[in-house]
Amino acid sequence: MRLYVGNLSFETTENDLEDLFGQYGTVSEVALMMDRMTGRSRGFAFVTMSSPAEGQAAIGALDRREVAGRNLTVNEARPREERSGGGGGGGSRRFDQQRSNTRSSFSRPRR
Template identity: 55%
Template sequence: MGKKLYVGNLTYQVTESDLEALFAPFGTVQSAQIIVDRDTNRSKGFGFVEMDTDAEAQAAIAALNEQPHNGRNLTVNEAKPREPRSGGGGYGSGGGYGGGRNRY
């Protein structure tokens, strides 16, 4: 199984093929994905790359993290599992029924 990497601080013009080409010198790129805003279809400035092996992923992190790319310093590290979203209703942050407002 491959190792998934988070790639942040990308310019909005970077494409998935650009991302794949950037990581290819370090090993086999299984997938490259740019995350886009679902409303505007514009890049959110980050993505994920899945490398074939842990060794390839570590080599890519060592070589690319904090390195300039299109005028920005990249952030490259191991992707963390996605946190489950809570499905509760949004009545403020105060707990109970008042939505956090003073009730007195």
């Protein structure tokens, strides 16, 4: 069972989570989410327990529990939603320059 663990202290490590959740069963995987730019923790993780019963035991014991000065949020992880094709993009600089050379849509029409 995959669990979402939120409101983590930024100093929390994967080993800390493995030790904490290991009290309630076998931890199969710990994935602490890190910021790509800074290398710091983003304050949440996913912990996979080997069975649903162990996952429920961990949720019951750890949800809203204070760890490292913060009240944890622990619940069953939701499946990741499919991402759509994304936004429209930024356009090209060349196109924007060409467009700025044309008449503004706010100028008076020529007579």
